[in-house]
Amino acid sequence: MSLVLPDEVDIREVGMRDGLQLEDPIPTSTKLELLDAIVDAGARRVEVTSFVSPKAVPALADADQVAAELGRWPGVRFSALVANTRGADRAVDAGVVNLEYVISASDAHSKANTGKTTAEATDAIGQIATRAHKAGGDVEVIVGVAWDCPFAGRTPPDRILQVVKAAVRAGADRLCLADTIGTTTPARLLSLLAEVGRACPGIEIGIHLHDTRGAGQANALAAVLAGVRQLDASVGGLGGCPFAPGASGNIATEELVYWLGESGVHTGLNLSGLHRAATIAENAVGHELPSSLHRALNRRST
Amino acid sequence: MSLVLPDEVDIREVGMRDGLQLEDPIPTSTKLELLDAIVDAGARRVEVTSFVSPKAVPALADADQVAAELGRWPGVRFSALVANTRGADRAVDAGVVNLEYVISASDAHSKANTGKTTAEATDAIGQIATRAHKAGGDVEVIVGVAWDCPFAGRTPPDRILQVVKAAVRAGADRLCLADTIGTTTPARLLSLLAEVGRACPGIEIGIHLHDTRGAGQANALAAVLAGVRQLDASVGGLGGCPFAPGASGNIATEELVYWLGESGVHTGLNLSGLHRAATIAENAVGHELPSSLHRALNRRST
Incomplete structure (x- = not known):
């Protein structure tokens, strides 16, 4: 058997948002230094911040200041996460x-995060899509806790199908399935992906993975084999503090780039640049990052 | 696309050997406690030690004492690693x-480890196989640095083919390809596996992976998809000390069991037992183990 791998995979760097959101706030100037290194490493898609309540996520309270600087990197497609129409307005205005x-x-997870049920949150897609489209942008609907919820256990696939079908009807340009707590596995991932693909034919579906249980890169391989061409990842596996109970990072960008690249799949990103970016991130947050490859590169450079 | 996964995969626990060999020696009684926990977690194949020079590997100098105790666990298939005929004699005598x-x-790697060239080491297969077979056992030939060598760079596949063909001719019962320094990737793994399969049809081929660059579980998935049914792993990813330059562990048994099990593949191992075993190993070696899942289970149990 030989693996049928694609020529190219799009990696969206999410360390600036998902990676930093649970950390103590770091200076905006340091974030911009990190962003510059990420772009320098070849990133062309960056989820750069989120426009949410600064009380809920103090680490991203400087979203407007970060947004004001993005003109420095003209070749990059920047995006921001929002959790409601107010956030969408703020993002577009910025x-x-x-x-x-x-x-x-x-x-349970939706209410804990936003005070709304899943159905109530789903109702807002149309407004948010309209706002993005009017401004010349697009909107991706990310379905969180798509496999398991920390409060409610396994998420019935029907709940995901309701959201994605409503999203497509309401004008979403792309979908993403998020393994928010890092529990999915190759077979479960592909099962849900196939169901969503059948329910929403023709729309691009990305995958957002965490490496909480060590299956992140195996899940990424399964996704790529199944035709997924957009994966989220963060430099160094940022977001995962090995010393913080409950915290866990995204799959590490450099690990993904390593095995994809060595398997002949183009990502546009380079390892030395990612090592530099992860080092900036590591110094900024003040603790070791979980990426095995980052540690291996550190050993090689000492 | 759906993944065609097998009903069952054999995991050989190698933490007692590969996991401990670079650590400071731990008491034999602690090793036996670890072994008891590993068996209690469901392990039915355990590479329990190696019969090599105690000067070269002081951590496994108690191979004879460990071997003398194995009668305690009658349902388990134990094996030991050897690097020459003298080691084979010692193992069988024990x-x-x-x-x-x-x-x-x-x-370069062969000489550094054993003082012999690859060809010289290959010549000894027949004697070692005969010794094992006479004693009622079998012999697996593990090809080290099968993808990359820390001294010589990429290993030409022809060198592996020479070893495996000679091994089969000389009576080897099984083959194993070892990613000794944890550099291989899914496409490279499958390419070599296919070449070895063509050169040696009908013989079982196992895979031995390290997680140095974060691709270990993705490689394991690729191997299983390609028909591999024997994988080596160590509890907690033992062998990888994040603080020791150059050291890196095997893929973690519990991570492999987690995603295989949740994907419907039977391994016979259970996570709570593996968590207990990895905790014993972690306390014995005195530093954190690299397994993400082990840390996640630690967080859940606090």
Whole structure:
């Protein structure tokens, strides 16, 4: 058997948002230094911040200041995460017109995050899509806790199908399935992906993975084999603090780039640049990052 | 696309050997406690030690004492690693009749480890196989640095083919390809696996992976998809000390069991037992183990 791998995979760097959101706030100037290194490493898609309540996520309270600087990197497609129409308005007003609207597929997680049920959050897609489209951008609907919820356990696939079908009807340009707590596995991932693909034919579906249980890169391989061409990842596996109970990072960008690249799949990103970016991130957050490859590169450079 | 996964995969626990060999020596009684926990977690194949020079590997200098205790666990298939005929004699005399004979596919690595070239080491297969077979056991030839060598760079596949063809001719019962320094990737893994399969039709081929660059579980998935049914792994990813330059562990048994099990593949191992075993190993070596899942289970149990 030989693996049928694609020529190219799009990696969206999410360390600036998902990676930093649970950390203590770092200076905006340091974030911009990190962003510059990420772009320098070849990133062409960056989820750069989220426009959410600064009380809920103090680490991203400087979203407007970060957004104001994005003109420095003209070749990059920037996007921001929003959790409601107010966030979408703020993002567009700040000049970030490509939006990720995240909807938790379990009511328990959705209410804990936004105070709304999944159905209530789903109702807002149309307004958010309209706002993005009017500004010349697009909107991706990310379905959170798509496999498991920390409060409600396994998420019934029907709940995801309701959200994605409504999203497509309401004008979403792209979908993304998020393994928010890092519990999915190759077979479960492909099963849901196939169901969503059947329910929403023709729309691009990305995958957002965390490496909480060590299956992140195996899941990424399964996704790519199944035709997924957009994966989220963060430099160094940022977001995962090995010393913080409950915290866990995205799959590490450099690990993904390593095995994809060595398998002949183009990502546009380079390892030395990612090592530099992860080092900036590591110094900024003040603790070791979980990426095995980052540690291996550190050993090689000492 | 759906993944065609098998009903069952054999995991050989190698933490007792590969996991401990670079650590400071731990008491034999602690090793036996770890082994008891590993068996209690469901392990039915355990590479329990190696019969090599105690000067070269002081951590496994108690191979004879460990071997003397194995009668305690009658349902388990134990094996030991050897690097020459003398080691094979010692193993068999100690009552361990199932042998793994490791041959480095690069002369540089082979000479550094055993003082012999790859060809010289290959010449000894027949004697070692005869010794094992006479004692009622079998012999697996493990090809080390099968993809990359820390001294010589990429290993030409022809060198592996020479070893495996000679191994089969000389009576090897099984083959194993070892990613000794944790550099391979899904496409490279499958390419070599296919070449070895063509050169040696009908013989079982196992895979031995390290997670140095974060691709270990993706490689394991690729191997299983390609028909591999024997994988080596160590509890907690033992062998990888994040603080020791150059060191890196095997893929973690519990991570492999997690995603295989949740994907419907039977391994016979259970996560709570593996968590207990990895905790014993972690306390014994005195530093954190690299397994993400082990840390996640630690968080859940606090």
